[in-house]
Amino acid sequence: MFDIQSGTPPAKKQRFHQILYVQVIFAIVVGILLGHYAPSLGESMKPLGDGFIKLVKMIIAPVIFLTVTTGIAAMSDLKKVGRVTGKAMLYFMTFSTLALIIGMLVSHLIQPGAGMHIDPATLDKGTVATYVSKAHASTISGFLMNIIPTTIFSPFVSGDILQVLFVAILFGIALAIIGERARPVLDLLTALASPVFKVVEILMKAAPIGAFGAMAFTIGKYGIESVLNLAMLVGTFYATAVLFVVVVLGAVARYNGFSILKLVRYIREELLLVLGTSSSEAALPTLMQKMERAGCSKSVVGLVIPTGYSFNLDGTNIYMTMAALFIAQACDIPLSLGDQILLLLVAMLSSKGAAGVTGAGFITLAATLSVVPSVPVAGMALILGVDRFMSECRALTNLVGNATASVVVARWEGELDKHQLDLALAGGTATADANALTPLHLAPETEVTRAAA
Template structure:
């Protein structure tokens, strides 16, 4: 299904380019007919964006509540969880900061000169103080936060709710199962919404090229190349840091995870690669006791490629609309992305949800996402593969910290049962289902 959707998105992209180029050549630039046609085509991505915004609040709330509640309360769980979250925070800061540095260095959106359909909010031009940031985080009502799609406040509530449900144990189990069901429902709805992506891509590219010509594709090409260059730099940095803990074995990890990596890249879904990633880490010497907890946690809290993309894409949109952001405002955006990205789901094109939330939070033109839809498929493939690599490296390093990294098997060897787990280091310690 994912590959078929990607194919249709590519078809929609080329069809939109062809239609837009034809309209640009056939009609004068100041033609009313051209403006009307472009506006009608723009309706397709606008409807798609409304559907994306519809799933933001429940998706983030349910994902975080279930992820935090699943941590449990044992000392081993707390130690491993603390180390994992510490690594995730550091990796998040590095990936988002690297994205901000590169997008400011390359300026891919400079010179596009788009005009926002609605007035730009005050957060994009006014000082964003620490007091304002803190007050915006603390909710007065979770219902109001859900109604306003205030992601930061939803996240704070989800943190308290997840910790409380973890403390309640069996008493809170029905609510945890309800949150898990809500996650499943929202992922299914996301699948429905993404079926409209080819039409949105078609309309977005046709509308933009009809009014601005094929020259804008040069900017798209530069944007894609610069982003992939940033991902390559992050991979190099990630494995270099891992080698400080694992030595030469850190570089061998890429060989072990090549199959789930290719699966994630081709489907643009890190969820599709999860079963194979468990098997690859089994062969690498990671007990399921560790991977069964760290990987699901990482799928909600450690999406390095997606987080770099959110900073890169958000600044690209600000540049395209000629909205200057000071260094202080960009730092505030970095902190916001650090928090909002923790609720992102490991499904195709889910980063658009976080970008939409961040644009809304900072008063930037949300219609700017339409600029990304045409190339988002190719960007999603790269950032999804990076998410898988980031979680594989994190799991291996944390296993080393716990002193539980075992002798590796051949990368293509069959998996023994139970994999790399002894009575001392078996699955009994955490009681987590690695496939959950």
């Protein structure tokens, strides 16, 4: 039977075991069991998780380039690019700072490190030396200079998200300025998007394998026991992240006319993928696709989400102030108001540019503590054993924050189809299965653009 309006046959309903998030949940559970009962075998599964993340990172650069370039080229007003970017950065700065403050307030209230009475002199600095050296190598000026690639093609080799975004914005602006003469190039890029997103669809079929390998390695190497030793810190961090999503982002969502819980349900496949791999980059291509299907314009999604992966890291910010105060409390180091304000200001700067990949939050914490002399950097050795488990929560919170930001900025810009958003979040026809990632948005948008031209 064909759909009367679209003239296309209805999508075949998937069986329960064929749904991606069901497969990922099963893979995570099996990975945990294997890592717990056969640690050495579980640890040997690491290449499966690493391999999947590399597969996804392989396709991120063309996805961002095609989405951003075609989105900007289709804009009739180039001032809109600056306006969208400006609004996105204002949103990022506001809620990233709020996340830092919340992490600090909860640490004062719960005091997860109190009573440990650790002597800083007994801590092994060698265990965190690698992270400290990486932190010293990253400066604000170095981060900004690194946005500019060596050549126009080098970002596609290195896979640096901000460099790809930089080139895509420039190329999109150039196409928009040229106008009708650039139409063949724009048509080519639009057509190229179809096979690129088909590659994403193919790669997502391997998501359960990647989640299984990453989770088996994590439990096999670090053990569930390592979480129990610092259960107060891990539990407090997870509770604070949930509080931030439900209360803070929930209030933002409610003010902008949608439910944060429904949004979380809508992106559940991406969240489970992040949970299994501890990397938010693994979900970047499908997250962009889903937010477009939820009614956010392609141009807004293309600018907000890739930028948010470096500048809108709510989970990382909560972690940084909470971990810093945990170390101070564990080592019985009193922090003055001036010390805490300095910690907050340094964290605001050092958190910008921390990529959404495993370990980036730990490196950023090292960069922050290196500038704040009151808290010993060696204290990071106290939380090294559980950082892998906390990185999952960081990545999950970051992902929800960026999904929320794309809807909010799209609404501010008048680029949000509210009916399509409501339909998607309610589980209607707009929520086409995440496995079906053909870029259906491209053809209609191109036709509209041509008609307007």
